[in-house]
Amino acid sequence: MNPNLLLAIPLLPLLAAIVAGLGGRLIGRAGAHTLTCLAVGVSCVLSCLVLKQIWWDGVPAYDAPVYTWLVSDSMHMQVGFLVDRLTALMITVVTFVSLCVHVYTIGYMADDPGYTRFFSYISLFTFSMLMLVMANNFMQLFFGWEAVGLVSYLLIGFWYTRPTAIFANLKAFIVNRVGDFGFVLGIAGIAFYTYSLDYRDAFAAAPHVAQATLHLTGTTSVNALTLICLCLFVGAMGKSAQVPLHVWLPDSMEGPTPISALIHAATMVTAGIFMVARMSPLFEYSDAALSVVMVVGAITAFFMGLLGVVNNDIKRVIAYSTLSQLGYMTVALGVSAYGAGIFHLMTHAFFKALLFLAAGSVIIGMHHEQDMRRFGGLAKYMPITAVTCWIGALALIGTPFFSGFYSKDAIIEAVGESHRAGAAFAYWCVLLGVFVTALYTFRMLFMTFHGPERFRQAAHGHDADHEDGMGDAHGHGGDPHESPWVVTLPLIALAIPSVLIGALTVGQVLFGSYFGHAIFVLPANDVTARVGEDFGGALQFALHGMLKAPFWFAAAGVAAAWYFFLKRPELADESARRFRLLYRILCDKYYFDWVNEKVLAPLVRGIGTGLWKGGDQGLIDGAMVNGTAEGVGWFGGVLRRVQSGYLYSYAFWMVIGLAALLGWYLTHL
Amino acid sequence: MLIQVLFHVFAVILLLAALGVISARNPVYSALALVMCFITSAAIWLLIEAEFLAVVLVLVYVGAVMVLFLFVVMMLDINLAELRKGFTRFAWLGWITAAALIVEITGVVWARGGLGGAIDAHRSVVAPLPADYSNTLELGKLLYTRYAYPFELAAVLLLVAIVAAITLTMRRRTGLKQQDISRQVAVRREDRVRLVKMDAEKRP
Amino acid sequence: MITLVQLLILSGALFSIAVAGIFLNRNNVILLLMCVELLLLAANFNFIAFSRYLNDINGQVFVFFILTVAAAESAIGLAILVVLFRERRSINVEDLNTLKG
Numbered sequence: 001m002n003p004n005l006l007l008a009i010p011l012l013p014l015l016a017a018i019v020a021g022l023g024g025r026l027i028g029r030a031g032a033h034t035l036t037c038l039a040v041g042v043s044c045v046l047s048c049l050v051l052k053q054i055w056w057d058g059v060p061a062y063d064a065p066v067y068t069w070l071v072s073d074s075m076h077m078q079v080g081f082l083v084d085r086l087t088a089l090m091i092t093v094v095t096f097v098s099l100c101v102h103v104y105t106i107g108y109m110a111d112d113p114g115y116t117r118f119f120s121y122i123s124l125f126t127f128s129m130l131m132l133v134m135a136n137n138f139m140q141l142f143f144g145w146e147a148v149g150l151v152s153y154l155l156i157g158f159w160y161t162r163p164t165a166i167f168a169n170l171k172a173f174i175v176n177r178v179g180d181f182g183f184v185l186g187i188a189g190i191a192f193y194t195y196s197l198d199y200r201d202a203f204a205a206a207p208h209v210a211q212a213t214l215h216l217t218g219t220t221s222v223n224a225l226t227l228i229c230l231c232l233f234v235g236a237m238g239k240s241a242q243v244p245l246h247v248w249l250p251d252s253m254e255g256p257t258p259i260s261a262l263i264h265a266a267t268m269v270t271a272g273i274f275m276v277a278r279m280s281p282l283f284e285y286s287d288a289a290l291s292v293v294m295v296v297g298a299i300t301a302f303f304m305g306l307l308g309v310v311n312n313d314i315k316r317v318i319a320y321s322t323l324s325q326l327g328y329m330t331v332a333l334g335v336s337a338y339g340a341g342i343f344h345l346m347t348h349a350f351f352k353a354l355l356f357l358a359a360g361s362v363i364i365g366m367h368h369e370q371d372m373r374r375f376g377g378l379a380k381y382m383p384i385t386a387v388t389c390w391i392g393a394l395a396l397i398g399t400p401f402f403s404g405f406y407s408k409d410a411i412i413e414a415v416g417e418s419h420r421a422g423a424a425f426a427y428w429c430v431l432l433g434v435f436v437t438a439l440y441t442f443r444m445l446f447m448t449f450h451g452p453e454r455f456r457q458a459a460h461g462h463d464a465d466h467e468d469g470m471g472d473a474h475g476h477g478g479d480p481h482e483s484p485w486v487v488t489l490p491l492i493a494l495a496i497p498s499v500l501i502g503a504l505t506v507g508q509v510l511f512g513s514y515f516g517h518a519i520f521v522l523p524a525n526d527v528t529a530r531v532g533e534d535f536g537g538a539l540q541f542a543l544h545g546m547l548k549a550p551f552w553f554a555a556a557g558v559a560a561a562w563y564f565f566l567k568r569p570e571l572a573d574e575s576a577r578r579f580r581l582l583y584r585i586l587c588d589k590y591y592f593d594w595v596n597e598k599v600l601a602p603l604v605r606g607i608g609t610g611l612w613k614g615g616d617q618g619l620i621d622g623a624m625v626n627g628t629a630e631g632v633g634w635f636g637g638v639l640r641r642v643q644s645g646y647l648y649s650y651a652f653w654m655v656i657g658l659a660a661l662l663g664w665y666l667t668h669l
Numbered sequence: 670m671l672i673q674v675l676f677h678v679f680a681v682i683l684l685l686a687a688l689g690v691i692s693a694r695n696p697v698y699s700a701l702a703l704v705m706c707f708i709t710s711a712a713i714w715l716l717i718e719a720e721f722l723a724v725v726l727v728l729v730y731v732g733a734v735m736v737l738f739l740f741v742v743m744m745l746d747i748n749l750a751e752l753r754k755g756f757t758r759f760a761w762l763g764w765i766t767a768a769a770l771i772v773e774i775t776g777v778v779w780a781r782g783g784l785g786g787a788i789d790a791h792r793s794v795v796a797p798l799p800a801d802y803s804n805t806l807e808l809g810k811l812l813y814t815r816y817a818y819p820f821e822l823a824a825v826l827l828l829v830a831i832v833a834a835i836t837l838t839m840r841r842r843t844g845l846k847q848q849d850i851s852r853q854v855a856v857r858r859e860d861r862v863r864l865v866k867m868d869a870e871k872r873p
Numbered sequence: 874m875i876t877l878v879q880l881l882i883l884s885g886a887l888f889s890i891a892v893a894g895i896f897l898n899r900n901n902v903i904l905l906l907m908c909v910e911l912l913l914l915a916a917n918f919n920f921i922a923f924s925r926y927l928n929d930i931n932g933q934v935f936v937f938f939i940l941t942v943a944a945a946e947s948a949i950g951l952a953i954l955v956v957l958f959r960e961r962r963s964i965n966v967e968d969l970n971t972l973k974g
Contacts, residue, residue, distance in 0.1 A: 683883070684886055687911060691890065691908065700907065703911070707914070710918065717922070717925050719933055725940060730910075730943075734943070737951060741955060745958050763896050766892070766893070767889045770885075771886055774888070778882055795874060807930050808937070811931065812937065826945055827941065830944075830949055834948050834949055837955075838952050
């Protein structure tokens with residue numbers, strides 16, 4: 001594999017980002033979008049080329065440094081690429097979704113003053129994500145990790161004059177930081193044991209580190225590899241929004257819809273999943289860490305899904321759906337079905353991006369209205385959007401033959417086969433999660449595209465509490481209309497893989513030898529292989545699936561959604577009133593935000609203020625810096641009194657000194 | 670025996686005169702008490718047979734230095750009333766320090782058998798001397814041979830003292846027209862003479 | 874007979890009295906100079922006593938020089954005093970504090 005080819009993949013979007021960012025005014029809006037779309041397009045083509053080389057041509061994986069940044073006492077900090085099958089899959093997905101989002105943005109952000117800035121940011125993001133997945137050492141991984149976090153911050157707060165956007169981007173950045181803290185500790189642990197930052201050395205040393213114990217305090221000690229893996233997973237929890245570090249993802253919907261699709265559905269949030277899969281040689285040796293991963297994922301999968309049922313903002317429903325699906329991927333990782341997790345990552349990237357972009361299309365069609373209670377019956381005004389959204393929804397709930405079905409069912413079966421601690425709990429979570437997923441997804445569909453046209457009824461009792469105060473959903477804005485081709489084309493482009501890619505690739509990717517050496521699974525843990533024992537092809541898997549539990553749970557969810565939100569919507573309100581407490585808890589998002597805002601943040605701010613006032617101002621400035629100066633001054637003032645100018649004083653002290661000296665000599669000689 | 674009595678008498682007078690120096694209100698009385706000190710100490714020195722120095726003390730110290738003191742005291746217009754403000758608040762500390770000094774010195778000298786046994790405390794200072802011993806001669810023998818150089822230096826020192834004293838106190842009268850020789854010699858022709866070319870005038 | 878110890882005690886007492894005089898006196902610079910003379914006298918006493926005790930004439934030579942220096946020093950001290958009095962019109966020590974730090 002040509003290293004220049006590999007270098008071009010991340011660097012082209014970077015160049016485009018720099019030119020569009022710094023020279024936006026020079027090259028104009030058309031210049032900016034053409035340049036960035038072209039750059040990402042070429043990257044996409046090159047990534048497909050790499051994928052073809054790795055998969056069909058059988059080119060061996062590429063693992064080499066490209067540039068050595070610094071060498072410190074035999075620890076090399078380099079820029080290097082590890083391009084194997086896992087990487088090839090990831091870069092293809094990332095660049096393809098990024099390309100779709102780039103094209104989509106031309107239409108979506110058409111009347112935004114920060115047009116060129118936006119393109120610069122999303123290209124920059126593409127660069128950062130590519131560097132992350134192509135890394136062959138922890139330093140570059142961390143660089144990419146932080147860079148995507150930074151660009152996410154910039155993009156969530158894109159409309160920086162809005163206070164809610166600023167709150168959201170700070171929240172995202174800070175919560176990510178908490179995860180990154182754990183991540184850095186994990187990396188430090190690796191460096192401590194292997195004295196190297198390369199993946200190769202870490203993976204080779206994993207069995208030895210698994211035997212080592214780390215003494216934390218005098219009496220407690222813990223298995224080193226477990227601790228390291230847990231720390232790394234904390235980073236993944238932050239980036240991939242697992243409970244309790246999930247609080248930033250719903251708020252991140254403050255950003256424009258294209259980035260919700262790109263970053264918070266398909267790419268950045270999957271960085272954590274990718275990282276754990278990449279680190280499978282490490283995680284496999286620590287059952288305890290994997291159990292934790294599984295349980296955390298299961299909790300996220302089920303409980304976050306529940307929150308999607310009560311939310312009324314279309315983007316937030318999809319955000320909670322993302323959280324839930326990320327939980328599924330994490331559960332897959334936790335049962336050592338890394339392949340299934342990555343497979344679901346890939347299919348999810350397509351249909352979730354599709355859902356977000358479709359939601360964006362609805363939003364611009366409704367003149368920037370986002371509350372689903374003001375939608376209804378839009379199918380006949382926005383047919384392409386409606387159809388593609390239906391396709392995405394069907395894929396999401398795991399309808400047989402759609403791509404989501406293959407990945408989700410594989411995960412559920414893998415969990416069923418696992419005997420790891422906590423697997424039973426995880427199985428019930430993911431199974432019930434299917435019901436919940438179907439419920440909220442179809443609720444969203446029915447409320448938006450079908451049923452009565454509520455936007456007409458809201459003409460009179462309508463107050464101006466829109467997201468940005470512009471436009472209203474009735475009358476003089478015009479009826480909702482289909483979006484321009486730059487918006488609908490990506491929708492169609494994403495709908496196709498949402499349907500097909502699962503069926504086409506499941507055999508090879510999941511049960512075949514696609515991942516090869518990229519993912520490492522200990523034979524004892526290989527649940528995927530056990531699931532694969534009865535695999536007889538995509539068609540047979542789908543037909544078989546219709547007889548299994550997940551399908552029936554999904555069907556029940558669809559039926560419930562139809563009944564409660566389309567046929568007899570008043571029942572929904574009735575149930576909300578009946579189960580008031582549960583409804584309250586769900587609406588308050590299990591009080592995670594409350595704890596963060598009212599307890600943790602003031603606590604940390606209090607500590608900071610205390611340290612500032614007490615430590616910095618009081619101690620360092622006051623006592624140490626000014627204090628010593630004042631002390632010297634005071635002492636000088638005291639000494640000054642000795643210089644009285646009086647002769648007699650001087651004589652006096654001389655004589656007293658003389659007498660004292662004599663006395664001392666007398667007694668000591 | 671007689672010597673001892675005389676010594677003690679002179680010693681007592683000496684100490685009382687010293688106390689008088691420091692406690693007299695009038696500075697003239699202090700100076701006179703100091704003269705008394707010197708005379709009694711000259712007497713004591715005579716007793717211990719350092720006669721040259723005893724006489725020199727009287728001649729130089731009393732005769733010259735104390736006279737000078739008295740001159741100055743009487744020349745300065747000292748406000749006696751102001752001088753009556755005597756001792757200040759640290760007087761007690763001063764007395765204590767002085768007492769401490771005395772006790773210490775006595776302790777050194779006497780208590781431990783005389784400088785820790787270095788002195789034979791009972792031997793007389795007045796040692797027997799040969800009959801034709803001349804203190805002056807002995808001093809002179811040393812002074813002009815071994816200590817000739819310091820002697821000359823002492824003379825120069827006195828010269829310097831004279832010059833310094835005069836320079837310090839000399840007053841110049843203002844308004845005197847005095848010659849400044851150096852300026853006279855440093856004059857240049859251009860400052861004094863100016864040649865002017867003039868045509869001859871016709872006599873009318 | 875006069876013993877060395879007696880002479881030493883005498884000179885020590887004289888020294889202490891002079892020292893007391895130096896700092897018990899607060900109002901008279903002339904008294905200061907006179908006390909300095911007393912100090913020198915006490916030192917001379919010591920020299921002569923030891924010179925006679927050790928039968929070494931060098932002590933008395935040194936007294937000679939001390940006398941010289943004392944005379945010179947008192948002359949200059951008084952000259953300074955006179956000039957000071959001309960400027961300040963006072964010989965009170967407490968007025969002489971321009972060296973105050």
